[in-house]
Amino acid sequence: MQALRWHGAQDLRVEQIPVPPTGPQDVRIAVQYCGICGSDLHEFESGPHAIPVGTPHAVSGRTAPLTLGHEFCGTVVEVGSEVSSLTVGDRVAVEPEYRCSQCAYCRHGAYNLCADMGFAGLMGDGGMAEFAVVPSYMLHRLPDGVSLEQAAVMEPAAVALHALRRSQLPAGGSCAIFGLGPIGLLLVKLAKLQGAGTIIAVDVSPERLQMARQAGASLVIDGKGLTARELRHTIASATDGLGVDTSFEAAGLQATFEGAIRALRKGGNMVMVGLMSEARFDAFDAVNRELSLVASVGYRDVYQALIGLIEAGDFDPTSIITKTVPLERAVSEGFSALVQDRSQIKILVSPAIGCNDKR
Known part of the structure; x- marks a missing residue:
């Protein structure tokens, strides 16, 4: 073969x-x-x-x-x-x-x-x-209602769904997704399906930002050229000055890692999905704002749920x-x-x- x-x-x-x-x-x-x-x-x-x-x-x-x-x-x-x-x-x-x-x-x-x-x-x-x-x-x-083409992208969807389950994103809550590769775009779709109120998508690619908008993002932000302070201000302005309940780092870059932390409201939680060898952050700020940082690797017990969502026509x-x-x-x-x-x-x-x- x-x-x-x-x-x-x-x-x-x-x-x-x-x-x-x-x-x-x-x-x-x-x-x-x-x-x-x-x-x-x-x-x-x-x-x-x-x-x-x-x-x-x-x-x-x-x-x-x-x-x-x-x-x-x-x-x-x-x-x-x-x-x-x-x-x-x-x-x-x-x-x-x-x-x-x-x-x-x-x-x-x-x-x-x-x-x-x-x-x-x-x-x-x-x-x-x-x-x-x-x-x-x-x-x-696979049931008859799920195609092999849909099954081909079930693995990255499983990564996204497991990360969403690892988060503390409440129904009607706000989230920011940094990095709009396959995982980030699927996170937009699944967060929308779960009932997130405000979904902010951040990337530097116009094509990917457009795809995030089509997937259900409330606000898309082109991060190219923005300072961390400017990005934080833009996200705070969209969330009553507070920041988001949950952020997802899905690019594995220092800049997106820092942006995902800065985007959070006090008491918010960040889910690390992207792969990177090390990251730097302001630990004093994280303690002072009582932030939670959690990691998400792979998936477990999500495939049947995804098959059900696809078969029902919801995803x-x-x-x-x-x-x-x-x-x-x-x-x-x-x-x-x-x-x-x-x-x-x-x-x-x-x-x-x-x-x-x-x-």
Whole structure:
């Protein structure tokens, strides 16, 4: 089969590799779509960051080179001998978090905090291939009312929904979302669906600000050229001089981190979603205003809720998809396009025949 393999930074190769075997508790799917995530871009540009090199991942047993892609979906073509929950022909979304099922976190249901946490497509082989083999616990059967295209962006939607659940955003409350990549835009949609009163979206891309407005943002702010004080004043002016109840940092940048803290009212809470190695903030100010900072990683127990919202017609995550490319052009028209073009939001790679360009 064909697969997009990570060999090193700036070294992605579409290769012919054997179809992996299906173990007793595994399922093989024919992949229809696989989204390119910001994590994939980091590995492409300057990895390895999460990809195991030398020492195998504790659950997957894999090291580089490996097949990228953790935002994927497809159709079941083979089930392991111990799998009874799925049958050949089922259409499925993949919840790609590995779990050991034995550590204290897994035993208490917090499998996204597993001691050996990882993701298929980063710490093991993923979905940028014609076929993928994953543990059956990762798969969610799709009802007829949910398309595979919708399933392809269910993983970033799961990140956004888990972050929203980690927040203290009340119904009718106000929030500010810093960074309008896929997660930020989906946070706008889900916050609107949850009943947020004022939703402020901040970015420096006119195209992304326009998408946030269409997704339901009450106010969009172009942060380019604004000082932290000016940004704070603009947000305070939109919230009776107080600041927002909740802010989400979804870009992983020092500037957006600082902006998200400054945007808060006294007693507000900030949710850290974007990935960054370290951040600086005014601890005296945080204590003086009694702020809460919480982090959100991955997701747990959200996929069925998302499937229900999509099936009911209340939520459609496909609005963030800007392009679909075939597997053989994933690097030139996928990874490189996302690096060079800020108007691109979510690019899907399709190992299936054909290419649909939604631009």
